[in-house]
Structures are given as C-alpha cells and as structure tokens.
Amino acid sequence: MSRRQLLNFLTGGAVAVTAASALYPVGRFFLPPVEGDGSGSVIAKDKLGNPIPAAQILAEPIGTRALIAGIAGEPTYLTINADGALSERGLVDSCTHLGCTFPWNPTAGQFQCPCHGSRYAPDGSVERGPADRPLKLVRVAVVNEAIVVSPWTERDPRTGETPWWV
Numbered sequence: 001m002s003r004r005q006l007l008n009f010l011t012g013g014a015v016a017v018t019a020a021s022a023l024y025p026v027g028r029f030f031l032p033p034v035e036g037d038g039s040g041s042v043i044a045k046d047k048l049g050n051p052i053p054a055a056q057i058l059a060e061p062i063g064t065r066a067l068i069a070g071i072a073g074e075p076t077y078l079t080i081n082a083d084g085a086l087s088e089r090g091l092v093d094s095c096t097h098l099g100c101t102f103p104w105n106p107t108a109g110q111f112q113c114p115c116h117g118s119r120y121a122p123d124g125s126v127e128r129g130p131a132d133r134p135l136k137l138v139r140v141a142v143v144n145e146a147i148v149v150s151p152w153t154e155r156d157p158r159t160g161e162t163p164w165w166v
C-alpha cells in the first residue's frame, strides 16, 4: 500500500466514523423503542395490535382510564393525571380474586369487578373483597411518542412492601 493510499484510507475512515457517530443519535430519535430488549418492556398497543401513539391517549380528558394491551397482551389501564400527564403507574385489568376483567366506574371512582363484587380504589388498592391483594402494577413511560410499559419490580408504593407479583 502506497503512502497516498494509506492516507486516503485513514482519512476516509475518520470521516466515516465521525459521520456515523453524528447520525446515530438522530436516527435513534426517529425510531420507536425496541421491544424484546430483555427488560420485558413493550409498546402499548390497541386491541388490533397496533401501537398507540402517546398523543392519542393524552388527548383524552383528565381522569380518563384508557385500556391498552400491555405486557404479554394483558389489558392494562392507563390513567391521565390531574396535570394532564400519563401516570407512571398502570394497572393490570385482572381481578386479584379469580382473574376477571373489570370496568372503571367514573361515577363511583372505583374499578368494580362484576364477578364477585370486589371493588378497587383508583390506585388499585382493595376497597372491598373478596379480593385481598391490590391490582398488579406496571410502569408506564412515554418514549419517543410511544407508550412503553415495563414490569414493576420495585416496592409497591401502596403497601410499602415487595409486590405480590414479583
């Protein structure tokens, strides 16, 4: 290899590395978060399996409980907080008594299980049995305009204890 070829090779390599390092973050910005990264995180989807843009949920009124398909397709309630932001706490729509799904009753301000009458507070705490455990939590975050749902593995803020599902 001649001296000219070596200099051309080194210059080209330096330009390519510089361009790639500058363009990589730009490219990542326009790509939705990757699923299957080993963390168990998924992108919130509708019942047809299409990703739900965060703006679609955030356009709903304050106090809305929006159902999405979360981790492993579990129906999961998202909450619009009083400040208009999405709550970081999602609630899995599966009664801790025997697993029925349940609606949010905005008049009563409760999740009300139709199977055996359990009632849950807005944060998923049990207000009336036979259920004896709070609703399963998942972590919710908006990343690049997508809603990312992740397993909640930290202390349960409602009980102050290790979550029953961990």
Ligand code: FES
Binding pocket: 095, 096, 097, 098, 099, 100, 113, 114, 115, 116, 117, 118, 129, 130, 131
């Ligand atoms: S399954 Fe909900 S109260 Fe029994």
